[in-house]
Amino acid sequence: MSDEERSYTSILLPGARVALFTTDDETQASFQGLESDWRFARVKLETVPGDVETAIQRFSGTAAPDLIIIQTESIDASFTDRLEALAEHLTEHTSAIIIGPVNDVNLYRRLVSMGVSDYLVKPVPAPVLAEDIAQTLLEQIGASDSRLIALLGSKGGVGVSVLSEALAWSISGELAQKTFLLDAAGGWSTLSVGMDFEPSTTLPEAVRAAVDHNEDSLTRMIYQAGEKLFVLSSGGDVMLDDSADAQGYETLLGYLMGLYPVVIVDLSGAPSALKRTVLTRAHQTLLVTAPTLPSVRATRTLLHEIKDLRGGNIEDVEVVTNMVGYSPKFEVPKAQIGEALERPPTVSIPFDTSLFVSTESEALKLYDQKGGDEIVKNLLRILEKTLSVSANDLGGDGDKKGGIGQLLSKLKTKS
Numbered sequence: 001m002s003d004e005e006r007s008y009t010s011i012l013l014p015g016a017r018v019a020l021f022t023t024d025d026e027t028q029a030s031f032q033g034l035e036s037d038w039r040f041a042r043v044k045l046e047t048v049p050g051d052v053e054t055a056i057q058r059f060s061g062t063a064a065p066d067l068i069i070i071q072t073e074s075i076d077a078s079f080t081d082r083l084e085a086l087a088e089h090l091t092e093h094t095s096a097i098i099i100g101p102v103n104d105v106n107l108y109r110r111l112v113s114m115g116v117s118d119y120l121v122k123p124v125p126a127p128v129l130a131e132d133i134a135q136t137l138l139e140q141i142g143a144s145d146s147r148l149i150a151l152l153g154s155k156g157g158v159g160v161s162v163l164s165e166a167l168a169w170s171i172s173g174e175l176a177q178k179t180f181l182l183d184a185a186g187g188w189s190t191l192s193v194g195m196d197f198e199p200s201t202t203l204p205e206a207v208r209a210a211v212d213h214n215e216d217s218l219t220r221m222i223y224q225a226g227e228k229l230f231v232l233s234s235g236g237d238v239m240l241d242d243s244a245d246a247q248g249y250e251t252l253l254g255y256l257m258g259l260y261p262v263v264i265v266d267l268s269g270a271p272s273a274l275k276r277t278v279l280t281r282a283h284q285t286l287l288v289t290a291p292t293l294p295s296v297r298a299t300r301t302l303l304h305e306i307k308d309l310r311g312g313n314i315e316d317v318e319v320v321t322n323m324v325g326y327s328p329k330f331e332v333p334k335a336q337i338g339e340a341l342e343r344p345p346t347v348s349i350p351f352d353t354s355l356f357v358s359t360e361s362e363a364l365k366l367y368d369q370k371g372g373d374e375i376v377k378n379l380l381r382i383l384e385k386t387l388s389v390s391a392n393d394l395g396g397d398g399d400k401k402g403g404i405g406q407l408l409s410k411l412k413t414k415s
């Protein structure tokens with residue numbers, strides 16, 4: 001498995017049910033091993049001793065789960081005929097993976113043409129099975145190609161919102177990716193100033209529309225900020241009202257990830273429940289800190305908590321130090337920040353009030369400003385793996401074609 005694939009499924013999978021029909025001990029062990037994989041925390045795994053025949057019996061009377069995996073020893077027409085018989089009992093929602101005894105391209109093609117998601121040859125090691133199931137479940141919710149990028153601050157006012165906006169402009173502009181910038185702060189959101197729109201909805205209303213599958217209503221709540229940049233026009237919330245619930249927010253996130261290849265979530269000002277939801281699902285998290293002691297301490301605590309939340313996996317979290325030079329005498333030096341966090345901050349951004357406050361107040365694009373282009377380029381560098389783009393393609397010499405031409409081969413632009 002390549003690094004790219006690993007990061008692509010290194011997220012908490014959506015809630016789903018998966019049933020395996022097999023009599024093979026090795027397959028069973030691989031499958032049951034997924035119980036301890038943090039990504040599968042919400043996936044219900046059931047092993048049924050048997051084969052395609054057992055599956056037909058089982059699902060002729062009861063609803064099938066989201067994914068069934070069937071292991072077979074025979075791969076001739078007797079098997080595919082029975083698979084067709086099984087398909088009659090399944091709705092379109094159920095996906096299938098077949099495990100067989102030998103590699104057979106013709107069989108593979110035939111199975112795929114029947115709607116089977118994949119054909120694996122035994123023995124199937126746990127990581128391969130995990131990857132295949134993860135991809136299938138993500139494809140089911142239409143989010144398989146999308147990347148979720150979360151920005152979180154170790155305290156308020158460290159620049160999460162301005163950096164989220166800067167990234168959204170450059171990924172949608174320079175990198176020409178259809179991008180959605182989502183805020184999680186409800187009435188505390190400052191997005192409408194930074195992106196220059198009049199809020200027309202609230203976060204709970206948008207969540208309700210997503211939960212009710214009310215696409216017309218959701219479409220009306222989306223503000224198009226740029227040719228390829230879209231934002232949820234929320235922020236009309238009463239500041240002291242309760243925000244959206246986490247489960248509903250995740251539904252909204254799933255809906256957006258089905259439509260936009262890149263979704264950026266600004267978590268500054270979000271309630272903890274929404275922060276947790278997004279951090280477990282994010283392909284990449286930028287944790288923003290100021291170089292001051294309280295902020296660095298909080299960053300250290302947050303790194304531990306995110307690590308726990310993600311089952312020990314913290315590879316996809318990067319620390320960004322912002323406002324360096326704000327109060328040089330009282331700042332923690334870069335080397336000490338690295339020691340305290342057991343990782344060097346990936347990007348340091350200077351304190352520059354005229355650049356940042358003017359960009360924010362006048363709804364400008366940071367990468368268009370003198371000094372801002374370099375900052376954005378450094379931030380994009382962190383995201384190159386997640387976005388499947390090379391740092392060399394990120395422009396900076398004014399030639400934006402190179403970036404657009406070669407990037408993000410894996411990210412299909414969804415229409």
Ligand SMILES: Nc1ncnc2c1ncn2[C@@H]1O[C@H](COP(=O)(O)OP(=O)(O)O)[C@@H](O)[C@H]1O
Nearest residue numbers: 157158159160161162268323351352353356357
């Ligand atoms: N590097 C920086 N130098 C100077 N001002 C900054 C810098 N980064 C952010 N700011 C300013 O700090 C304020 C807080 O930033 P904001 O993005 O709203 O923080 P957060 O979303 O983390 O609460 C804003 O006025 C913003 O323009």
Ligand SMILES: [Mg+2]
Nearest residue numbers: 160161268269
């Ligand atoms: Mg903010």
